[in-house]
Amino acid sequence: MKQVEILVVGGxxxxxxxxxxxxxxxxxxxxxxxxxxxxxxxxxxxxxxxxSEKQHASVRGIDIARILLxxxxxxxxxxxxxxxxxxxxxxxxxxNGEIDGKYVKIKPQKIIVSTGASEKTLAFPNNDLxxxxxxxxxxxxxxxYGVKPGNSVLMLGAGNIGLIVSYQxxxxxxxxxxxxxxxxxxxxxxxxxxxxxxxxxxxxxxxxVKEAHGNDSLERVTIVELDENWNxxxxxxxxxxxxxxxxxxxxxPLGELLWQAGCEMKYxxxxxxxxxxxxxxxxxxxxxxxxxxxxxxxEEATSAMVEGYxxxxxxAESLGYEMENLEERRKDYLNQLESLRSxxxxxxxxxxxxxxxxxxxxxxx
Amino acid sequence: xxxxxxxCRCSDLTLEDIRKLIKKGYTTFDEIKRMNxxxxxxxxxxxxxxxxxxxxxxxxxxxxxxxxxxTYRPPVKAITLGxxxxxxEGGGNEHD
Numbered sequence: 212m213k214q215v216e217i218l219v220v221g222g223x224x225x226x227x228x229x230x231x232x233x234x235x236x237x238x239x240x241x242x243x244x245x246x247x248x249x250x251x252x253x254x255x256x257x258x259x260x261x262x263s264e265k266q267h268a269s270v271r272g273i274d275i276a277r278i279l280l281x282x283x284x285x286x287x288x289x290x291x292x293x294x295x296x297x298x299x300x301x302x303x304x305x306x307n308g309e310i311d312g313k314y315v316k317i318k319p320q321k322i323i324v325s326t327g328a329s330e331k332t333l334a335f336p337n338n339d340l341x342x343x344x345x346x347x348x349x350x351x352x353x354x355x356y357g358v359k360p361g362n363s364v365l366m367l368g369a370g371n372i373g374l375i376v377s378y379q380x381x382x383x384x385x386x387x388x389x390x391x392x393x394x395x396x397x398x399x400x401x402x403x404x405x406x407x408x409x410x411x412x413x414x415x416x417x418x419x420v421k422e423a424h425g426n427d428s429l430e431r432v433t434i435v436e437l438d439e440n441w442n443x444x445x446x447x448x449x450x451x452x453x454x455x456x457x458x459x460x461x462x463x464p465l466g467e468l469l470w471q472a473g474c475e476m477k478y479x480x481x482x483x484x485x486x487x488x489x490x491x492x493x494x495x496x497x498x499x500x501x502x503x504x505x506x507x508x509x510e511e512a513t514s515a516m517v518e519g520y521x522x523x524x525x526x527a528e529s530l531g532y533e534m535e536n537l538e539e540r541r542k543d544y545l546n547q548l549e550s551l552r553s554x555x556x557x558x559x560x561x562x563x564x565x566x567x568x569x570x571x572x573x574x575x576x
Numbered sequence: 577x578x579x580x581x582x583x584c585r586c587s588d589l590t591l592e593d594i595r596k597l598i599k600k601g602y603t604t605f606d607e608i609k610r611m612n613x614x615x616x617x618x619x620x621x622x623x624x625x626x627x628x629x630x631x632x633x634x635x636x637x638x639x640x641x642x643x644x645x646x647t648y649r650p651p652v653k654a655i656t657l658g659x660x661x662x663x664x665e666g667g668g669n670e671h672d
Contacts, residue, residue, distance in 0.1 A: 299650030314659040329622045334581035334591045463626050470648035478641035
């Protein structure tokens with residue numbers, strides 16, 4: 212059985228940052244990544260990030276991934292395995308994985324789960340027609356493999372992902388006919404929304420998809436207005452001739468390994484679904500299992516990175532590694548998170564986190 | 577409206593299939609899973625579970641936070657028995 216000090220499950224922004232801090236503290240770290248490449252969603256992001264300089268503001272997501280990977284490769288005590296899916300965490304602490312097609316057992320001393328989130332979808336008639344994609348799939352096709360998903364798109368979801376992917380589709384020469392969202396207001400940043408509006412794309416709020424049409428693949432989508440009780444209003448239907456419907460209706464934290472391990476989980480709508488109860492330092496209710504990124508609650512890549520750094524410190528500390536300025540660094544990360552979650556955009560995140568965070572008196576921000 | 581809205585892509589279950597079961601009194605994810613295999617396919621509930629929990633919540637009036645999401649068991653994705661056998665035969669690590 213393979214022995215490791217810290218196992219990081221998932222090599223996206225949170226996992227990479229967790230590995231960097233844990234390895235810098237001296238711990239031996241193993242990163243297992245399901246995909247063939249590290250970087251998670253960062254490698255699909257061609258837009259510049261917000262936040263502050265510490266969090267690589269104004270740098271494109273794909274370049275942030277390169278910066279993190281450069282730091283990872285400088286650290287000799289990080290082992291990376293790709294095409295490696297963690298299948299199970301058992302209650303005796305043994306982890307099973309499928310690595311390059313082989314079934315492998317691992318015994319880590321500490322685990323950082325940074326598995327991210329999966330895309331939610333919607334049930335509407337003919338939602339199984341080819342041409343109906345999740346926004347993540349469209350991003351993967353376009354930005355990782357250079358494949359155009361279609362010629363004209365209807366985007367369902369005016370959150371940041373919906374808005375950003377719409378813009379990227381237009382950059383790729385794909386016509387975006389409209390963006391719609393069931394919510395009465397645009398969920399994403401207005402800077403993204405105004406960019407696509409200036410390019411002539413209408414945004415319909417308070418609308419949902421009524422039905423998709425097509426024989427062998429998607430040809431047309433009917434949308435319909437919703438009243439204040441989310442009921443469809445007859446007579447408000449509009450049709451769009453499109454060959455792609457892109458669904459961006461939120462993400463759901465991928466906590467199945469945490470459920471298996473026996474971590475206490477709670478449903479928190481503001482965080483996207485069932486999430487683990489945790490300390491401020493991101494340890495779950497199972498000692499030695501830490502979390503970072505969207506699995507803690509769906510936010511965005513910047514806070515995922517800061518959470519990763521925080522969890523990396525905590526995991527290394529729990530192994531007895533001593534770090535300089537530990538308390539200062541912690542306070543800095545906690546302050547960064549607080550500032551990222553400030554303002555009205557962070558209201559529901561803060562509300563959600565209050566329901567699952569067990570605050571200690573030791574660390575004050 | 578004839579409802580062929582697919583909820584579970586792995587087992588081809590529609591919204592109508594799910595609603596019928598909930599109305600018959602199957603009001604947890606595990607009960608529905610045992611009746612029609614929702615959540616037992618390759619996606620292991622990652623696609624259908626949020627939709628099914630929402631439907632249960634709408635029909636029963638219970639908030640999603642009070643509806644059990646079902647039991648998560650290893651492995652999170654399918655592997656072959658052959659892979660397990662290969663490890664226990666070749667790896668020699670089954671006893672440590």
